[in-house]
Amino acid sequence: MHLISAPTNLGLRPPEPGAVPGTAKAPEALREAGLYTRLSSLGAVDKGVVLPGRYVDAAVPPGRVRNQEAIVDHTKRTADRVGAALREGVPCLVLGGDCSVLLGVGLALARAGAGEYGLVHIDGHTDFRGPHNSDAYGAVAGEDLAVVTGRHLDELSNIEERGPYFDVRRTVHVGHRDDDEHAEQLRDLLAHVISSRTVVAEGAATVGDRIAAHFAQSSAGYWLHIDLDVLDPKLMPAVDSPDPGGLDAGALTELLAALARDAVGASVCIFDPDLDPSGHLAHLVSDIVVAGLADLGLSH
Incomplete structure (x- = not known):
């Protein structure tokens, strides 16, 4: 496994006027919590950092998104790094940062085989806002699936x-x-749209197996994108948009474990260390990642 840090906050709105979101600190907070050491003991190799451009807290004109040029630049450089792992046939884990890192992953997979790779988008929100359905678009971290x-x-x-x-x-x-x-718009488009309530009702492992079976006919595999706001905010408040409900740590770990073997890589996003002053939530994230993604890409 290749570990790629992508410490970006470019896709988020400021938490308050003049401030910047803290997600860019996430990879190093997770390193401090021992995640890199634990994954290295399982054979992972640290492949460095894709540094983001400068975050600018400024008004967004119509027809654009916040930090647009910087996001496009970061997307291309992230795609270069992910693409190198794909060419070597090595699964990679991208540690964000906000969900705009999914653009770089998508571009890398499109370069490698347009239309061949699938996506499993695990997120507490659909992130499907865009010009096609909203006048309030402009922050890519909440629009990555669109x-x-x-x-x-x-x-x-x-x-x-x-x-x-x-x-x-x-x-x-x-x-x-x-x-x-x-959610209803997505039901008419995507292969499967599954709420957190359904995951809890059916069981995370069962849902994971069902999703993996959907992709079983493909030799290319799929990418796992994990936004940590899929967790219940009572458990994980250190995200930019906590909403009531969601999964507990055990359910998310089971879901990831059911999907990891057949994935070509994964991205973990939206953890904000500024909202975790004690550091204990970084340890929780590390536990979920190690237990859930230890077998990442092993079937390829």
Whole structure:
């Protein structure tokens, strides 16, 4: 496994005027919590950092998103790093940062085999906001699924004319709350749309096996994208948009373990160390990642 740090906060709105989100600190907070050491003991190799551009807290003009040029640049450089792992046939774990890192992953997979790879998008929100359904778009971390499936600005969804990065028929979303405003739109598009309540009701391992079976006919595999706001905020408050409900740590770990072997890589996003002054939540994230993703990519 290759470990790639992508400490970006470019896709998030400021938590308050003049401030910047803390997600860019996540990879180093997880390193301090022992995650890199624990994964290295399992054979993982640290492949360095994709540094983001400068975050600018400024008004976003119509037809653009916050930090647009910096996000496009970071997307291309993240794609280069992920692409190197794909060429070597090595699964990689991208530690964000906010969910805009999914653009770089998608671009890398589109370069490697347009339309061949699937996506399992595990998130407490559908992240499907974009110009096609909202006038309030502008922060890519809450719009990443719309971008990578081609439902957003062409400047983001079609970098290098390789969009959409994921075919909607090969995309699965898991983990939204029942009141998500875009869930019904997704049901008409994606292969599967599964709420957090359904995961709890059916069992995380059962849902994971069902998703893996959907992709069983594909030799290319799929990418696992994990936004930690899929967890119940009573357990994980250190995210930018905590919503009531969600999974507990055991359910998320079971879900990931059921999906990890057949994945070509994974990204873990939205942990904000600024909201974890004691550091104990970083240890929780590390436990979930190690237990849930220890077998990442082993079937490939």
